Every structure is written in structure tokens, then in C-alpha cells.
Amino acid sequence: MGTLPLTGPATVGWGRMLGRAGTWAGTAARHGTVGAAESLRRRLNRNGRQPGRDRLTTMLVSLGPTFVKGGQLLGTRQDLLPPHLCAALGRLHDRVDPMTRAQAEEVCTHAYRERTWPFKEFDWTPSASGSIACVYRARLHDGREVAVKVRRPRIRERMHADFALLGKGASVIQRVPGMRKVPARRMVDQVGFAVLRQLDLDAEAAALTSLRANLTGLEYFRIPEPLPEACGEGVLVMEYLEGLGRFGPGELTREERRVLVRKVLHGVYQMLFLDGLVHCDMHPGNLYLTKDSEVVLLDAGFVVRLDPVVKRQFAEFFLNMSMGRGAECAEVVLQSSEYVPPDADLDGFRAGIVELVTAAHRRTAGQFRLAPFATRLFDLQRRSSVAAAPEFVFPLVSLLVLEGMINEFDVDVDFQAEAVPTLLTALRT
Incomplete structure (x- = not known):
């Protein structure tokens, strides 16, 4: 893994960008309208049902993985945001609605279309669900238990379009007086490259290997070993670690x-x-x-x-x-x-x-x-x-x-x- 090149998202056509811009606007308007209606109902009837605290997270999930990543960052900041908001955003860490079994099977079928299916058993109920991928538990033919990370289908195009739009917005910001020397576009490109890189599960496998080697001297750190012989396109297979508890006080x-x-x-x-x-x-x-x-x-x-x-x-x-x-x-x-x-x-x-x-x-x-x-x-x-x-x-x-x-x-x-x-x-x- 070498130094990150200073490049941003892949070239995206105006048609796809306009489509995503329409999705942004429609999603925001829909959730804004529902929120306003609930607020009015509360004023008219104080005993009415209180709206769920998941409206923001639901909107972010609707907007897609690019926005979920931003929500994940904000959800860790209990020192900056109210506890109830952090709790709602915390749902985005690994409890995003999972993809359907049909979607997971579609990705796996494509990944192993030209090779032997490496799993003796596969539990299609996800153990974790993220914005980019879901994680499943499986067993290889040699008996080893493994964790299988499966990338969601057709999210690459959406995320590239999102960052292309953000890049256009950053370019506009740089034309505003007083902001012309702020490298906003380059910052969006760099962050976009890093976030979009999460779509590349081969790169993630290489990162796991490097982190394991680097942190060998710290015996209190454990990082799962990737198993490249069992991986496929859009599928990352790792050793399964038993007996894990949530990281919290x-x-x-x-x-x-x-x-x-x-x-x-x-x-x-x-x-x-x-x-x-x-x-x-x-x-x-x-x-x-x-x-x-x-x-x-x-x-x-x-x-x-x-x-x-x-x-x-x-x-x-x-x-x-x-x-x-x-x-x-x-x-x-x-x-x-x-x-x-x-x-x-x-x-x-x-x-x-x-x-x-x-x-x-x-x-x-x-x-x-x-x-x-x-x-x-x-x-x-x-x-x-x-x-x-x-x-x-x-x-x-x-x-x-x-x-x-x-x-x-x-x-x-x-x-x-x-x-x-x-x-x-x-x-x-």
C-alpha cells in the first residue's frame, strides 16, 4: 500500500449527478414534510404520539452510504451533540437495515461464478449491517469458522455520484470571496478517495494484513486475519473471532x-x-x-x-x-x-x-x-x-x-x- 494519490472520485456524467441531486432534494423534502406534520400534530394535541428519534438516521440511510458515513462520525461526539441524537446516530455504526438474502446471494453468486463455492455452511442472517457491506458467519470446507463481508450491490455508482456533486459544490465555494484560497475541492477529492476506497475489499484485505504486521508488538490489539484463498469480487473472508463484547465502559x-x-x-x-x-x-x-x-x-x-x-x-x-x-x-x-x-x-x-x-x-x-x-x-x-x-x-x-x-x-x-x-x-x- 503506497502513498495515497491526490485523486478524487471517478468521472461521473451529468445525468447521473443530476439524478442523485434530485434524490437528495426529494429525500430531504419528504422527511422535512413528515417532520413538520408531526410537529404540528404535537402542538394541536400534546398527548399525541411523539415522533421517533430515528427520523434523521432514516433520512441518512435513504440518502445513501456517503451520508451514513458522516452520521457515523457525528454519532461518536457526545461532547458536541445531545445524548439522544448520538444514540440515534449510533444506530448507523453497524445496525443499518441489512440487504435482503436475495441481494447477498446475488453478490456471492457473481463473486464465485468461475470458482468453487468455498463454504460448507453459510448463515444468511447478517451478524452486522453497515452502509457499504453486511457481515455474515460461515464455515469453510476445512472446518474453520469465518466472517464474510459482502458488499452491497450497485452502491459504487451512487457513492461516486455523491462525491462528484460534493466536489462541484466545493468548486463553487472556492469562488466565493474570502474562500478562494481554501482548498475545498482538493479536500473533498481526498476524503472522497479515502471513503470510496472502502468499496474495494481487496484493498481492505491488504490493510488488515499491514495493520496486523504493524501492531504485532502491541499484544492487547487483535485484528482478524484475511483469508485471500476464500475471497471473491465484493466478498472479503476473515477469521472469525469468538466471544467479542461491545466496546464501551x-x-x-x-x-x-x-x-x-x-x-x-x-x-x-x-x-x-x-x-x-x-x-x-x-x-x-x-x-x-x-x-x-x-x-x-x-x-x-x-x-x-x-x-x-x-x-x-x-x-x-x-x-x-x-x-x-x-x-x-x-x-x-x-x-x-x-x-x-x-x-x-x-x-x-x-x-x-x-x-x-x-x-x-x-x-x-x-x-x-x-x-x-x-x-x-x-x-x-x-x-x-x-x-x-x-x-x-x-x-x-x-x-x-x-x-x-x-x-x-x-x-x-x-x-x-x-x-x-x-x-x-x-x-x-
Whole structure:
């Protein structure tokens, strides 16, 4: 797996894009009309039935996998959204309505049309249901139990059209005064490439293999082994891991939660700062626990390899932030930027970064929020016309997804200090 090329979605015709735009508008209008009717009914009859909290998730599912992915990210942010909304969005992690048996059989029949059916037994009731694929339990002819990930039929065209539309919108944004130096289109293209890559189950198998090799030294991480001899087009076969529990505080003691969250942090820091192969989708639907409190990561669809220069610059920024060195952070941001105008107010920009880093220094998870921090950072860049490198979106996405989980487990963890040993090792090498 090499460095990600800076390319976006495949070329999509205007007809398909207009069709998807019509679907967006029709879906939003339909759900908006139903929501307005329910609101009016509640006002006329206070004892009337309350609307379900699934309306938003139902709309996102109707819009398709592109929007489900956005909802999954938001569902992890209990620090930013009301608990009832996070609970509703949490349904999107692995409880999206499954495809029918006929759809699953269609994909599998096509995948093994020119080879022997590798399964002795196959349970067509999905054990997990995601926006892009469903997971089933099966048994190979040699007796091994396996998990089988089956991609939903005909979603490739829809997702490519969605990102093509988002790209067009980003191009329009870049023409707005004050936004012309914001690389919105390039950011959409890069995020689109990473998300659309989740359609490629061969790439996911390769990512699983790489993550297993990289994290071998962390005995508390478990990643299923892909079985390429049993895979097919649109079908990924992996070893089945027994006895998994949901990843959450549950009945864990405070000390168990404290230890567990640090294990996860150290694994993510190794991905970010040492390996450069980053899992950007560590939400509760992809994380599980064994009875021995091992962390199991089941999905490797949204995995990105960072450019070595970006990896080092991100490590330098994080280390300087951990040490409260705002001036050094400002220099890293300037060095990593795509464009710094000759007339930029660099003194004001540096002062703003120093203030931002000083306010964040040595804050625990419960005292720090990455989303407002990143918003303030990008606002400083925008006001100074300093164009940020879009590559930094991937490490930020990884940490944003993770941050909600960290706060749920241990608000007292000093995530900056926990990163320092890994950062020092990374920057020495």
C-alpha cells in the first residue's frame, strides 16, 4: 500500500449527478414534510404520539452510504451533540437495515461464478449491517469458522455520484470571496478517495494484513486475519473471532477503563506517528473487546497511508502542542501550508497560534475538545489567507472519531502527555 494519490472520485456524467441531486432534494423534502406534520400534530394535541428519534438516521440511510458515513462520525461526539441524537446516530455504526438474502446471494453468486463455492455452511442472517457491506458467519470446507463481508450491490455508482456533486459544490465555494484560497475541492477529492476506497475489499484485505504486521508488538490489539484463498469480487473472508463484547465502559471498573483507554491511545499514536498507516474509522461499531480486555479492530475499510512529510509535520505539531510551545507550532503550520501570501499578517497569525496552544496545553480529555480547537486553528489560517495542507484532514478525522470514545471512558486522561514517548521515538527516527 503506497502513498495515497491526490485523486478524487471517478468521472461521473451529468445525468447521473443530476439524478442523485434530485434524490437528495426529494429525500430531504419528504422527511422535512413528515417532520413538520408531526410537529404540528404535537402542538394541536400534546398527548399525541411523539415522533421517533430515528427520523434523521432514516433520512441518512435513504440518502445513501456517503451520508451514513458522516452520521457515523457525528454519532461518536457526545461532547458536541445531545445524548439522544448520538444514540440515534449510533444506530448507523453497524445496525443499518441489512440487504435482503436475495441481494447477498446475488453478490456471492457473481463473486464465485468461475470458482468453487468455498463454504460448507453459510448463515444468511447478517451478524452486522453497515452502509457499504453486511457481515455474515460461515464455515469453510476445512472446518474453520469465518466472517464474510459482502458488499452491497450497485452502491459504487451512487457513492461516486455523491462525491462528484460534493466536489462541484466545493468548486463553487472556492469562488466565493474570502474562500478562494481554501482548498475545498482538493479536500473533498481526498476524503472522497479515502471513503470510496472502502468499496474495494481487496484493498481492505491488504490493510488488515499491514495493520496486523504493524501492531504485532502491541499484544492487547487483535485484528482478524484475511483469508485471500476464500475471497471473491465484493466478498472479503476473515477469521472469525469468538466471544467479542461491545466496546464501551459497561461494567468495567474505573481503573479498567483508565488502562483500556491508554491502550487504545498508544495504538493510535503508533499508527499516526510511527507507522503512518492510520485507521480513520475507530467508532464503536468497529471496536470490540475480548473477555481478556483485548482491543479488537474488525474493519479496515477506511485506512489511509500518510505521506512521510505529512506524518513528520503532524508529529512535530503534536509534540510542540504537548509541551506548550505555541511559537514552534505556528512555524510547523506555516511550513506545512500550501500557500502563504506575501502580505500575510504573520505576527498576528503566530500570536493567535500561541494563544490557542497555551489554552490547550496540559488539558485532560474532559477539558479539551478537538473540534473547537481545529475550528479555531482553521479560522486563524483563513483570516491570514494561509492555505492549509488538505493531507492533515486524515489524522484529524482519526482523532475526532476517537475523541468521543475517550471522553466516555476517562475524562481525566492526559492524551497529550500519553503521546510524548511515541512522538520522541518517531522524531528520532
